[in-house]
Amino acid sequence: MKQVWLPSVSYNLWSLSDSRVGQEFWFCDMKRGFNKVRQKEPQVKALLEDNKHQRIGKLAQGGVYEFYQNPQLLSQSEGVEEVAAILKLNQEPEEVQERIIVILNNYYKKPILVGKEIIQLSKGDEGFTSPITIQEGSYYFHLYAPTDCTFKQPDGTIHILDFKTGKSDFDRRQAYVYLLAASYLYPQQPSVASFYNLEAVLASDIITATPEQLKFVQIELADIAKRYELEKMHYGENPNDFAKIFPPNPGSACRYCTFNSICEFSVSEVSR
Ligand code: SF4
Structure with a gap:
């Protein structure tokens, strides 16, 4: 069925729209402009495509996916090399290869998904996922919240796990977007979110949100979607x-x- 067009929002747009408290010096509205309204210009497109950080994130996700699909690789001495071959790592730049090998070795030694009841696991190359339609007052918008991994804890709690690489720190706003999405996708079950850095082998705290906090997040996201639509219109004109x-x-x-x-x-x- 054809999807009805609605203003849309995601964690990515939130992170480009508002600074994190205390990190205002890192924030620049113009980055949002390049990312969102000029992304099809050849120069901008080339810069967005040549993003090593994103490439490493996708390959790391692909590596976790392959280990999950082929658990026997975790007990084979050549398991890391085999996953590297599936990912065609030899076609990547040297730095990307080196970092992915570290990530694969980390996961091989500490395969955190083993024994989990996985509901969804991204392969890292899915592209756009279906949005969730949200109504806030009389305003409707689409929430895009693609998740790396969702599993069910033994007590039935839905756990959304986001994989990180590099030095990127954990932004609780991203967890709140996941928890808002989970409140629509799994309304009968409690949900939690957490981050896990595959490169640093570091897990975040478990993040939860009350219904009031989720309502606040929903209002904030509706505002961001509205602001962005206005910006797009002004820029188009x-x-x-x-x-x-x-x-x-x-x-x-x-x-x-x-x-x-x-x-x-x-x-x-x-x-x-
Ligand atoms: S968009 Fe321009 S002004 Fe903003 S951070 Fe990037 S280089 Fe600096």
């Missing part, structure tokens, strides 16, 4: 106002910004 609609925040954030090579406001060269 006046592309020359890009920097007014998505104000830059030149500074420390530029150094690690995906767009610093094409952003006229970047100060990354100066700060080196």
